[in-house]
Amino acid sequence: MAHYRASDSKREQFRRYLEKAGVMDTLTSVMVALYEQNEKPTNAMEFLKQRLGIAGQDCEDTEALQLEVNELRQRCALLVEENQELKTRLQRYEPKSEDGAAE
Known part of the structure; x- marks a missing residue:
């Protein structure tokens, strides 16, 4: 019970x-x-x-949105990679000490 x-x-x-x-x-x-x-x-x-x-909410809409999300993720990954490369290149040309920058 x-x-x-x-x-x-x-x-x-x-x-x-x-x-x-x-x-x-x-x-x-x-x-x-x-x-x-x-x-x-x-x-x-x-x-x-x-x-x-x-x-x-159709399957077609969902599929289209998923494709767009995947494309945007790939683009974001490429931009992050490009950003990192540009930062690395910039660091090569920047002076390493602040004394050199003041002169």
Whole structure:
């Protein structure tokens, strides 16, 4: 019996967490909107995704963004390398002591 009560307690805590975060209200409103549709959509999951605002994220968009991120990372690596090379070249031409710079 103790195990059963612990399970109920965890469920109750989780339910309160969902209510406090507004998840229950949001899901309820989306489900009510689906219920009130005169013509039920052929794809209920797509309807839910649209109502929750996650339908616009396509695989193509994700792939394009990942390609852009990879290109930018490569460019950044090249710029870091170039920056390091330029610093090294600059150090060869700068005087090593401040006394030489003051003269």
